[in-house]
């Protein structure tokens with residue numbers, strides 16, 4: 317019998333967690349254990365809060381909130397980055413999208429016995445039927461295109477949209493990552509139909525594998541440095557204190573940089 321609960325909701329976040337460390341996936345999503353160690357350093361916590369607030373402001377923008385009130389909210393925040401990010405966003409072409417717009421929307425597909433979900437910052441269906449998925453980021457360091465492509469988010473989101481929308485034929489799908497700290501360097505990925513079919517097959521294989529594992533096959537990562545950032549360290553006998561240095565490159569190899577719902581430093 318599978319360790320993974322029936323009707324488990326797979327997402328880019330928990331798939332990324334599995335890739336990061338099988339045991340972490342097991343403790344968090346199968347055993348649902350409480351997190352015994354402090355999750356993040358104060359700086360990291362501040363990044364999470366700022367990223368979440370920024371996402372809320374953008375969401376409000378697309379819901380039609382008055383721009384002045386958004387700027388006022390941002391300027392009253394203790395973190396000056398909020399106003400800086402919002403100003404950059406409002407000046408960008410991404411604040412004036414046309415066509416059908418779906419901000420902060422969840423989409424879920426069933427593939428075989430698996431459920432796969434995507435919580436999308438913004439979905440745009442243009443009048444020419446081109447679909448664009450937008451993701452707003454607040455990274456301290458601009459990730460490379462290769463890093464972006466390799467993350468589950470860049471597979472799960474387009475696959476869920478491609479196989480979720482009631483379309484009779486393939487429509488072009490692109491994904492745009494817009495970094496608030498690098499507003500002039502958006503990263504755009506485009507997907508052909510064959511890319512999406514291939515990505516979907518790989519995702520199903522991954523979900524099949526996870527559901528086939530026995531408890532002892534959710535083993536600890538061999539990359540011990542990853543444990544520095546993990547709240548389950550005390551369960552794994554790999555230390556008890558959180559990492560504090562956010563300036564190192566290793567944060568970009570950290571599964572939490574691409575979270576569900578935009579609540580991590582990358583979010």
Ligand code: SF4
Pocket residue numbers: 337338339340341343536537542543546547548549550551552554
């Ligand atoms: S402490 Fe290390 S081995 Fe344990 S769950 Fe976290 S990343 Fe995995």
